Amino acid sequence: MSKKGKIYITLTVLAILSIVVLEYTKPQAINWFKSYASHHKIPFGTFIFHEQLERIFEEENIEDINIPPFQFLKENKDFKGTYIFINNNLTFDTDELDLLLNWTAKGNTLFIASDNLNSKLHDTLNIETSIISNFKNIENIYQLQLKNKQLKPEKLYTFDKAQQVTYYKKYDSKKAKVISVIDNAIQEDNKTAKLKYPNTLKQKFGKGTIILSTFPQAFTNYFLLTDPNQNYTAGLISYMDASQSIYVDNYYKSGKSFYTSPLHILLNTKELKWAYYTMLIAVFLYVIFEGKRKQRAIPIVKPLQNQTVNFTRTIANMYYEKGKHKDISYHQINHFLEYIRTQFHIHTTNLDTTFIEHVAARSNNTIEDTKALFQVIKEISAKKEVTNTELKKLNKLIADFKSKNKWKKAKT
Incomplete structure (x- = not known):
């Protein structure tokens, strides 16, 4: 414990003791309750x-x-x-x-x-x-x-x-x-x-x-x-x-004829009352300082990591290793079209000349490059089997297209 902490504890204890002494020595307040009970020695007892x-x-x-x-x-x-x-x-x-x-x-x-x-x-x-x-x-x-x-x-x-x-x-x-x-x-x-x-x-x-x-x-x-x-x-x-x-x-009395609280003797005897209060203060201080010293360390719980990317890579590798290039190209084309819809807010129902012009204008790509990309997408979509070379070509064209996206650059 630091020196400053010890000073604070000492001052707190002295303040509590001072309050106890002042309360103990001050004159007891007179109880003017109209009791009329025969066992009460207060002013209005009998x-x-x-x-x-x-x-x-x-x-x-x-x-x-x-x-x-x-x-x-x-x-x-x-x-x-x-x-x-x-x-x-x-x-x-x-x-x-x-x-x-x-x-x-x-x-x-x-x-x-x-x-x-x-x-x-x-x-x-x-x-x-x-x-x-x-x-x-x-x-x-x-x-x-x-x-x-x-x-x-x-x-x-x-x-x-x-x-x-x-x-x-x-x-x-x-x-x-x-x-x-x-x-x-x-x-x-x-x-x-x-x-x-x-x-x-x-x-x-x-x-x-x-x-x-x-x-x-x-x-x-x-x-x-x-x-x-x-x-x-x-x-x-x-x-x-x-x-x-x-x-x-002794029945019709404003004051009680018997004491219902088990603490009556403690709280109505000056010495016992302050002994009881002192004990409560000591227990309170013990709980604060001793309990803090022996408190069990709280273990650090690491947050769960986002495994979405790793999962996606694992699934992609499984498709690639089994030679399912057609399935990979199918998913890649669908993801790219979803990218077009969410990034540029263009419908992908008809991949005609107007569509290509709008995509090229909004993505900072030339019409020729955009037309070449969608030509490859059209050819691969029509094939039943896709080779490794064709899959790599599709992936490269999509990556080049995304790298020139002016909206993406403006956000970053």
Whole structure:
């Protein structure tokens, strides 16, 4: 390898190592995906809420449900307690929702935190939602407030990671009780007014209770780690009966409940991820340089030679040696007439005086020489046998005729 090649390889390796070091040392990007999965520690996972739930209600009273509610309720018809659903989007089908409501009406608690919920449930409870956007909220900050006097209702809790929040625009005030509100100042008629937007309701349903919240972010890691927001979340779950079992849904989640990729551990552990990338780069370099060194030589395949001329000579010699002069003269005359047709574009049907004059004019031969050539052609064509002398004479006259062809000379 030349000195220049070694320099290029060294520079390439240094560049790759520099990229690896920069990628390894740069701060890891925050994943803001709205997962709501209990095993996710990202900002919008619910790992901390799940941990605190086990601490508050005792671990043996809490059960994670990883199957659809319809299947769980069908298989466990007599279970009692609170069924918790937390996700940004919950779309129960009709049969599943009916089963949940019938179970709740028997004296159980249905706790749902979602900003997008079945319209059928809204119709059943006679409620209607709307959206507060950040159009007049430039700082993108929303304030939350609990309404229970025992939970310090004067305290405001802040959330700054939502472009919009949902609230209950319509509800039955005789049946539903407001647990918490969104407390934001907006402009109306050039006056600043404090409006309360209900975002959590508690309503009796049969012998049971339904608690609805349009703010599932209250149960995420990010919200709970922002002091003192954990008090707001604690105020919401205080409405659950601690003496009964708590069933936490893990089926309706935006985030996966399990890892489907075998490379998950490698790619989610910083050290293992870069060890894996380094190995791939090393294999790539090995294939390029080592593979090039040991590559089998490609054999040179010579192109096939044109054997047409040799074949023609062989056939001609066979005719000549066997004394078939008539056959040779026949083929030679036909080839010569084909030569006349292709070179001078003259028909060879009638070899009359006009034909001879045209051929002589176009071939740079005299009329006498041309007439003598075609006279010999006429005589040989009429004979049954041709001698060697006559064949040689024919060949010489044709060769002399072609040597004076002005068109052929102009092309060469």
